[in-house]
Amino acid sequence: MILNSANSLPFDGKTIRPIAACSIYGIAFYEDLLWAIDSRNGYLLKIDPHTDNTIIVNSQNWSNFIGATGLAIADNLLWFTTEDSIYYCDLADPQLNPELFVRLSYRADGIAVWQSTIYVTCQKTGEILIYNRETKEKITHLYSPGIGIENIAVRDEEIWLTDDLEQTVYCLERATGKTIFSVLTPFEAPTGLAFYLDPATGKQTLYVAYADREIYIRDNPNANPNYELQYRDRTFIHPLYFHYDPEKRYSLSNGYLVEMSYAEEMSPLDPIELKDVEWRIALPAETDRQKIRKIEPIGLPFTEEIQDGQRIAVFKFDVLKSEDRYVFGWKATLEVWSIKYQIKPRDCEKLPELENEFRQKYLVDDDDLAMDTEIIRRAAEDAIGRETNILRKIYSIRNYVYDKLSYGIKPHIDPPHIVLKRGVGSCGEYLGLLLALCRLNNIACRTVGRYKCPPYPHQKGIPLLPDYNHVWMEFYLPGIGWLPMESNPDDIFEGGPYPTRFFMGLAWYHAEMSKGVPFEVLKSEGVVVNKEQVSIGELAINHVRFTILAELSPD
Incomplete structure (x- = not known):
């Protein structure tokens, strides 16, 4: 029905x-x-x-x-x-x-x-x-x-x-x-x-x-x-307006047709010369709540590649020098909806074992998660207590992190063991702690994101500029699939109780991309350029813009 x-x-x-x-x-x-x-x-x-x-x-x-x-x-x-x-x-x-x-x-x-x-x-x-x-x-x-x-x-x-x-x-x-x-x-x-x-x-x-x-x-x-x-x-x-699909176990509500653009403006802070350059930027993803109507280049043409199922725009330069000035990126027309998955703990009582490929990729410390430190290992045990149901475990871990942290923005992201001691974290630091505690409890999870449209759906046809980028996470339930969970927006009270609006749910204004792959990577002569060599933030200024075109109904 x-x-x-x-x-x-x-x-x-x-x-x-x-x-x-x-x-x-x-x-x-x-x-x-x-x-x-x-x-x-x-x-x-x-x-x-x-x-x-x-x-x-x-x-x-x-x-x-x-x-x-x-x-x-x-x-x-x-x-x-x-x-x-x-x-x-x-x-x-x-x-x-x-x-x-x-x-x-x-x-x-x-x-x-x-x-x-x-x-x-x-x-x-x-x-x-x-x-x-x-x-x-x-x-x-x-x-x-x-x-x-x-x-x-x-x-x-x-x-x-x-x-x-x-x-x-x-x-x-x-x-x-x-x-x-x-x-x-x-x-x-x-x-x-x-x-x-x-x-x-x-x-x-x-x-x-x-x-x-x-x-x-x-x-x-x-x-x-x-x-x-x-x-x-x-x-x-x-x-x-809403649509509930009991077979797929999710509901959609008020959607919007949104034009999103992401562009880099070359403006190096220091002298630089890179040869045979590939500048790789993730494109929006196709998901249960997000559909791509059109993607077109900004400034310069790009070729498209698929990396781990994610579409990547690849911009190529023979040489990039400090004196060069370019604007390049992409513009996408997206259908975005609010989604809420209707999964209950009883649906997770007899799930199959986690696949080996997920264990090797999503249970490891691959992003400075401090999973080998005593404070994080102890927190992973304390967070779930005696809980055995995987969905309740994730819910308990979320609440544990919300109890321990308060939201604050910093210029850089510290690893989870430092964040936990400090008690204050940005969305990325909330996420790092969530990832560490979930993975130590054998729950496959990954970073997703990347931006949120300013949530003003009445302001149609007006360019809207987000203040920050944003990341959240997805956790994997074997036999069911990937489900979203926000990093920090539900942490609205000191000590709870906390809302569950974004526990297995996302609002229409989330723009999904960069699932399991870096959002932006710079390669020179076939080798990834790391931050210590050249930071993308020191090479270029990014320009992100959303324009809400129309409201949609999911029926």
Whole structure:
């Protein structure tokens, strides 16, 4: 069975931006309009999704709704949650006077109504609480799959959740709470969700609300200098398109057509002369979530070679001298999607043995991983404890590294034993420690990367420049294949708990290349030029640019 989002695009698939809204949480479609709670202002909003025209419905008693995070409408009753209480009010009442349904021991977050049943999410307990609508008695509870504030919707036999920290939408079985699949959202901080039924086609599209803050440059004429860095609220509702393939065990969500270019500008810092030069740059990879539409050269032509399954652009020069000036590289048009693999620990109980070729290539210290040092060997044992399941081992190693390290950028990468003692690491240093601990526990893994598109999908047609390169890892499950895991972005709390959004998942903005091979290599007269002889960074300036061309649907 394949579960798909609607192929139709109601409202032309537009982003809905309610006027005057600051922080939208719960949303619901009712009578062809979008209803929403603005938690910051206490506004109950009625929005025309075609025009963004916005009406404050509770203009007389907005203070009763301040802090509300959940919203549901059923049988002409509006339900909402605020602090530890659940309220309802009759939409026929012009004053919308709230009546208390039940008060919880902890804060109530999201709410959904299905026939005679009320569903309420609670981050504090990590549960979905289920109440009888008539008796107000608690029937049972289900466990929430994420760690953040969750909002909820019910559709037929499914429960749908957003999680603001996990950047994820979950689809659960309504009867058991078992996760059927999950998908990453294209933006951070999802805070509400609702299905829109297109009356013309009878198909449904899932809309997700987002609420966070963005940085902007404010022109303040009273300051000197007059430009200031400030924050402002950002909230909107955007369709979530997704495709779940249970046979391949992954889900795809909102994709983008992206043009990426990588070019080197020759500008040597020191006198140099190299003969018979091959400048080798990895090209983007074809993966479950990334497809290449077109690749073309920049500046100079290149030939293409395949190295360990990776496409490599090879630029050739008879002689490279300090006085030479070139621009050369490639430009690729890519389809990129968010992906989330749906592999569970029970799927890994009877895996075959790791193949010998993987042992020889992906269990060895081939990148200054300090795997023979006492501190790293001891850490490899401590990280997994008595765990025997390979997927739980990897999860435990990730959490161990997150417990031991905090993120920080340095001009160079130190080996894992130094990083572990220091307690601070860049993405590459997180990765080195992850690789060392996994390989010492007989888990095949490799470095992958190389860049992330700046995550601003609304800025189409504008060249976007990433600030840094980026690396993450892939681990190998025998009989299943390579799965991604981010190096450090999920390390967002001191001591956890940590999100799992990028554990077996990647966002649309990851550009995949350089799988198991160096991203860029310089050869002279058939021999690899090492950093001690000539550093590529001292020879040339790299130029990386992304342009988002269009949003895609995986169906």
